[in-house]
Amino acid sequence: MDRTVFSKKWRYIVVGLVALFTMLALWVRLIPMAAITASGEVNLLGNDAWYNFRQVELLVANGLAYAWFDPMTLYPTGDTIHWGPLFPTIAAVFAILSGASTPFEMSVAASMTPALMGAAMVPVVYFIGKRLGDWKSGLFAAAFVVFVGGAYFQRSVFGFLDHHIAETLFSTLFALAYIVAISKGREQSVDIKIVETLRRPAFLGAVAGIAYLLGLFVMPTMILFALIVTIYTLLQFIIDTWQSRESTDLLVINTVLFAVATVGLLLFGLKHEGFSLARYSLGHVLSYLLIIAGTWALYLLAKVTKERPKYIYPLSIIGIGVLGLVGMMVAAPEAYAIFASNFLGFFGQSSQILTVGEAKAWSLDAAWGTYGYGLVLMAGGFAVLGYETIVKRRSEHLFVLIWSALILLSTWQHVRYEYYLAANVTLLAGLCAGMVFDLGWKGLAAPKKKVKPEKEKKNPGKGKKKTTQKKPEKKTAGPDPLGILSMIVVGILSVAFIVTSAQSSMAYVEFNKAYGGMNHPDDQQWQEALFWMGEHTPDPGVDYYKIYEKDGYEYPPESYGVMSWWDYGHWITTIAHRIPNANPFQHGVAGQNGSAAFFVTGDEDEAVRIMEADGTRYIVTDYKMDSGIFYAMATWADPVKKMAPYQSGVYALNPMNPKTAMGTRIYTPAYFNTMVSRLHNFDGSMVEAMQVPYVEYYEPGVTGLPAPVITSVVPMNRTEAEAKVAAFNANPQPGKGAAIIGSEVRLDLPTEKVSALHHFRLAFESSGSTLSGMYPGTPDIKNVKVYEYVPGARIKGEGTIEVDLVTNTGRNFTYRQESENGEFVVPYSTSGTPYDVKATGPYRIVGTGTTVEVPEDAVMQGLVVGA
Template sequence: MTNEGKDNIINILPYFAGVILAFLIALYIRTIPKASVFLSNGFVRFGGNDPWYHLRNVESIVNNFPNMLWFDAYTQYPNGTDQVFAPLFDLVLGTIIWILGGGNPSQDLIYTVSAYYPAFLGALVVVPTYFAAKWLFNRETGILASLLIAISSGQFLSRSILGFNDHHIAETLLSTITAMFLIMAIRKANDSGIFFDDLKGSRFENLKPALPYLVLSGIALGAYSLAWKGALFFSFIIGVYIAIQHVMDHLNGRSTDYLAISGMVIFAVALIIVLLTPHLGGTKALHIKGLLAGIVAFPVLTGMSIAMSRKKFNKYYYPGLAAVLFVGGIIISKQVSPSAYSLVTSVFSYFMRTGGGLTIAEASPLLSMGGQFSLAPFWGNFTTLGYISLLAIIFLGYEAFKKNTSPERTFLLVWTFMIIWAMLQQNRFAYYYSVNAAILSAYVGIKFMELAGWKGLLEDIRSKNKFDIKNIKIWPVVSVLVIILVFMYPSYNMSMQQSQYTGGPNGYWIEATMWLNSNTPDPGLDYYESYEVPAKGESYQYPDTAYGVMSWWDYGHWIEVIGHRIPNANPFQQGVGGRRNSIEEENRPGASTFFTAQSEEEATAVLEAVHPDPDKAGARYIVSDVEMATGKFYAMAAWTLDTNDYYIPVQTDMGTQTVPGPRYFNSMESRLHIFDARGLEQYRMVYESPVGNSAEIGYKNIYNALFEGDLALENTGYVKIFEYVEGAQIVGEAPDGEDVVISTTIMTNIGRTFVYSQSAVSDGTYSFTVPYSTQGPIEGETQFDTMPIGAYKITYGSFVEEVDVSERDVLDGNVIEI
């Protein structure tokens, strides 16, 4: 090896070591909360909601390798659903697990690898961040950027923490890889001078330096498109950049051929990958149209530039003409091609949410807490790097405006502004901006260190090939301390706090869904089956034994994956019902309409309407938790677009306060969770989890104070499961006008007791429909131990009679005559 080669290796080694260090730091931070993921009882708790459905996909892939679960009959009963996620994230993970398990991986291997997968991908982001920053600025900026992204907090960390097995971190990784290759591709293409005339003459020499990076950028964009169904977003960013760069180059008298050629190659490669993929979460056609639009638009922009330059039109006409063509194209497409028009409008409206959609935590605006403007989320996601990156944007923007800045730095600015635009509308895109913040802050940090004298010091060390501490002066030391204390420590401190815990189902929900798994009838579907996709326009044919489990959409994946039961609603916001745009719309049946229903009869009508068969109900079980009964209730109402009067103002010693009102306490959610389904005819509690701290006592206290109630001021089960049954009909005779009461004491599975009762005024006869069996469960049906501790008592005047009711009477709706 030559001395020059040795010198190159020696120069590269510190940077290589820096990237490895950044990777290890990132991986360490992400694996800190092992104890809250791998529980002592052997349960692996994945975070959030969607990671559970990715686990569902991976289990299906492993059991049916290499087939993807393109249709899932085990959610959104009674419809099922086409695969919502783009396939790449799960297919890669499933393949890794299948290989590691020798074609027959154990459940432990599936869960363990799936839990570590996002942490590994999150740590890998340091690599493209390093190269993107290096190719934009220099190696030093690359190293600092890789260290800053490694310790970044907020959504970037939460989406890549151990156990958060979701595609979001793959979005960040693949979009950053796309940007990394695009930066070098644009640089090479610009420097080489690529022209359409050269390609027409089969002269490809100038294309060769850029071509590998263009192809790699296209492959990365294609892979990104297969990892997220909304990935047209980054294609849009590239398209906006190429359009802006066209304008800048035309105004500066430069050729724009390299931009059109580069864009066409990148989009063509991505298009081929998309075309080869069977499904993309329902957005394949949108991706094809979007990529084709770019392939057509880029040479049109260049053709306009060439034509205007040849005819010596005023160069400032170009941006105006481009804007006119864009707007004109939208207007024409609306008339002649509705699909093309919907493509454009969908890009601009993708991030907009209204009504119930605003209650989705990740879809709310970034600078908002409780509906009020707040900078706290900005600090929580980026700490000081958020503000430092804004300074970098100002400086680089000024440079771009005043100087002939490089095309790749223009891309950085466009990339950054587009991410900010998306992030301000949906806070989830903060995990994208963490990369931009790291690169931009590293740029500022290295500039600051250079001003402090580090550049000259390093050059002196390289020239002398040795380090002498006597050459170190105070300002370089101060600059290092500033980088550590201002740039690094706030992020690291925030990340260490954040990494102490993970999300996901709490112990109450884990126990409740496992109870569902063990104590309710098998729905008659193989959980691991590769279901046949229904023909277009037809619905999936469920067996007669199938049934739904009604709960709020947040919990659908837990019910499916842990409980192995079929939820009516899920975190894809399927089965929610309600309205979307106007209060004038029909209030569609679903979870929101069921839980906000103002009577048992109204709620039951919703259940009946959910199923297309008039003889079947959409759900057999209803699962509620105390969050649904308190904090989340407003979200249920929001999905119906009718939120009035659930909460009312009340004058107290502390001033006017808003508290639950009659409409809230009449809701089905309140009747079930707050009142334990007391007095309901066809709904019975069959399980409650242990008690958890909540706002439940406060709600009961309000009811007692305002409505003369007598509810016990106690917290009850955090999660409760109810069963919808036909109900046994008890009929008898009593003197006309007598107040007849039927009652029994219910003891729940945790030993809590409450009185179930109904009353009626006799007209010579009386009739009660009751949901509880006094004789316990029967084989093949719900195995409950929440039940009456004795017979029903019927009383009026001095008359008392006890009645036993069998489980078969309850399930079949039999009539019991007294």
């Protein structure tokens, strides 16, 4: 067969396979589309997706103008947006092109964006793999990236309308552009004095600069790739100097690249004050100018030290670097503090930030669970990169080595970078597989060759006849067994990587078909509550679809905030069109007026102070705030004490298998007096410790476990429980004990009396109760509750006052309160309430026969009503 014809046919096959992989990647990401959109309501995956959709709505309503300030979140200041505009703008364009006219239609069109970007990763990864190895490496990498699981796949599925996949796509696109630039730039000699030689690296640098800007306009965290380029540049200059090679090509590429980035950012506009590299600030401009200056400094230093021993160059760099850092600390401490702050912002961790899921550290179990056998292939890829860098001195392999190592380090520190790492895992795995198959196939395809016998001439002596003698036939070595074995092993690992990734990703797809977004029962409860809020609470007076400028903005008098945990802030904005006091940007959470301080305080006066400071009118709680994520609120409120004042960990015998124990939590009286517990567990009512959980347990020394193991839990009258504890401990059994505790399975049973709240009334509760029926005797505590902060009506009197109420779900409860200083301050009206949580009769002062009617205006204006 003609080799040229075969090559063309093979090229078509490769193109076809890449196209097939791309379509497969798109198809698998669109599988949950029908289930996610079945309700006919906006349904998105993840918290941040809801704010991205808000941005899409604003972009569509305002001719693709981007809002850098939003008064519909973080009341009472509004929030400055630090996300870039590229991702939501692309999504908004899709919505406009689709002809969408309703929020639901826009959400469907916009939700295609992550799936399309996930599919676009296939050709990008292929071209990088091909550049690093050959078409085989590219195809392997392309095949791997179709199904690679974990955060990357999750964030590229239909409905996950978030910029994460755009970060991965455009940063990988920049890596491709830079790889092409540094590899092509070195193919010809570049002389800074000859303009003709500068054109190619300058053009390639400009293309890389544009690619960098695209990534930057997705998120400011693109600065991480400027750091990668900086480290690569430093090492490449040292290597080139050691090899007596000038790095003029790299000088031109970096200069043009970051000149384009600087000019592009300035034309785009600096949107934020200060020098934070996590914002579109002057810090970026200074960083790019420093990279340019640093590249020139490395170039000139190489010129100066050219005739000196080679070790002088790296030593000079180290010396200058140390002196520069020390000089900055002494001469410009503020600049050094900014530098250190930005560095720690990227790679550091704090107790508060670690409560954020994507900011937690990675673990070996999590790494294997995500990438599995791909990690083995990735290790092989690192080895290939090292070989190509050291032995063959290929600059693009050095860059990918640094890129992959830094992203791996970043992921180890913060799991959010896992979706970046997917590109590196698939590329290095593809490079490893491609190289092994390339070497193994060459050995396998080489046929055994026979060497023709040579005639050996002999000269027996003068006058004698010459004779010839055949040499024995020689055979070349056959296929290399080691090469074949390597192909088999790598082939098995590659198949295992693809299969396990596909299984993991398809499991996520199937989950989203059943429970994706608002299809999850818990989230449906929130949707129910927020639909109610949007319809039954006063309009805050801010136009949801209007773009406002931050400078001089003032909220209208009728505006107010909604207090909840930050996880739910974007839902409150986008679904209810109300203004949260805290949001998933982690703003409005910390500090003395933050949501954490409000929910964990045990002092209602302090809670009222926060309400007034934050302009809050409504509070939304859910059972997760009350239990599973309470630790996050406690940590944000006090990063030192964290959970210590409220909970401690113990073990309990597993009811399904009494021979095993499972971890659980016990609660202190301080927990039951927190605002979140008093609201969500007790509806703001006074609760006596009538029944308490009496427990018996094994001491840690008996079981070998680090905490006590509870063997029995029996709710009983507090007096009886105290007697049993005293009796048990009077005759102690070795290694055993008894106590009264607060149990996470009975959050309605405090261990001490809990006082009533005077200024908070239940306005709505969702219909479902996840906790109800989970354990024997578990009360009917609804998933989501909405409370209103009110002045409260004042009633003169002594003793205990109570009123019976029925909620919008038909649940009955009694609100009780003890008098203070001869007065009651009550939050519920007995007539005129605008909500479906209503009193079924008048207030009554227990034991006196006195009843009191409380009109709505008395509650809302703090009026005195007579008893």
